Amino acid sequence: LTVAMSVVVDSHAQDKKITLGFAQVGAESAWRTANTVSVKQAAKDAGINLKFSDAQQKQENQIRAIRSYIAQKVDVIAFSPVVESGWEPVLEEAKKAHIPVVLTDRNIDVKDKSLYVTMIGSDFLEEGRRAGRWLEETYKNNPGPINIAELQGTVGSAPANDRHSGLMEIIKNDPKFKIIASQSGDFTLAGGKQVMEAFAKTYGKQINVVYAHNDDMALGAIQAMEEAGMKPGTDVKVVSFDATKGGFQAMIAGKINVDVECSPLLGPQLMSAVKDIVAGKTLPKRIVTNETVFPMNVAAQVLPQRKY
Numbered sequence: 001l002t003v004a005m006s007v008v009v010d011s012h013a014q015d016k017k018i019t020l021g022f023a024q025v026g027a028e029s030a031w032r033t034a035n036t037v038s039v040k041q042a043a044k045d046a047g048i049n050l051k052f053s054d055a056q057q058k059q060e061n062q063i064r065a066i067r068s069y070i071a072q073k074v075d076v077i078a079f080s081p082v083v084e085s086g087w088e089p090v091l092e093e094a095k096k097a098h099i100p101v102v103l104t105d106r107n108i109d110v111k112d113k114s115l116y117v118t119m120i121g122s123d124f125l126e127e128g129r130r131a132g133r134w135l136e137e138t139y140k141n142n143p144g145p146i147n148i149a150e151l152q153g154t155v156g157s158a159p160a161n162d163r164h165s166g167l168m169e170i171i172k173n174d175p176k177f178k179i180i181a182s183q184s185g186d187f188t189l190a191g192g193k194q195v196m197e198a199f200a201k202t203y204g205k206q207i208n209v210v211y212a213h214n215d216d217m218a219l220g221a222i223q224a225m226e227e228a229g230m231k232p233g234t235d236v237k238v239v240s241f242d243a244t245k246g247g248f249q250a251m252i253a254g255k256i257n258v259d260v261e262c263s264p265l266l267g268p269q270l271m272s273a274v275k276d277i278v279a280g281k282t283l284p285k286r287i288v289t290n291e292t293v294f295p296m297n298v299a300a301q302v303l304p305q306r307k308y
């Protein structure tokens with residue numbers, strides 16, 4: 001009798017296990033690595049069966065992964081969209097199959113908001129504004145011109161679009177700020193280094209500020225500037241995003257001036273959203289991550305508490 005009962009309990013528990021299909025962007029940055037670890041660990045902790053795929057920063061790979069999750073009839077699909085546009089067809093397919101979709105980290109540009117349940121992640125536009133406000137404050141007594149070289153993230157991605165627009169919103173009415181060069185380094189260290197090498201050759205000492213859309217590109221740009229005889233952090237101010245440990249170490253070394261936080265630790269929030277969806281609860285359409293700004297002078301004190 002005891003054996004029979006335990007079999008019943010086990011099969012019941014198995015029936016209840018939620019399967020989540022997660023389509024990740026790739027492994028382009030320290031941020032992304034921390035995000036993947038957070039999602040995997042949180043799934044384990046929540047007892048959720050996770051199917052994970054890495055799109056290597058290609059939208060077509062992500063679409064293929066989502067289609068395979070639909071075919072496998074997972075309970076919920078979550079993904080961090082490489083770019084903002086082009087998602088309607090595959091999300092219509094998920095909707096037809098009655099599989100709820102959660103967006104994490106990056107947003108998408110769709111008219112029909114019923115194609116996803118909720119979006120969990122940072123407000124990239126506000127991050128860009130925060131960086132812009134820092135620049136305004138830093139240069140308030142400087143008549144300019146202040147020439148900015150921008151290292152953009154992946155073309156068409158929400159963080160690249162919004163970190164650019166957020167900055168523009170703040171500096172557009174102050175003619176002393178000029179973006180003299182802007183190019184994508186695809187959120188990678190190698191990309192940031194390569195683009196900065198070209199900027200250094202073309203603009204050299206004219207550059208006052210490097211505005212890098214993430215820490216990996218900022219770290220690559222720092223290498224390129226040093227190789228070109230420039231002094232990041234002093235001659236050239238470096239503004240960056242994410243606030244990874246690498247970013248903090250560069251601030252302590254005096255080479256990044258400010259790091260606007262973007263938290264990758266979205267796993268626990270995602271898993272609780274997934275459980276709520278399966279339980280039939282209604283979720284807010286947007287769940288915004290709590291974040292701040294770290295100027296270089298606080299870096300040494302804050303680094304020991306950083307988790308990524």
Ligand code: AHR
Pocket residue numbers: 028029030031032105106159187213214215216241242262
């Ligand atoms: O979408 C979040 C961004 O993507 C992070 O800023 C960056 O490091 C990552 O690659």
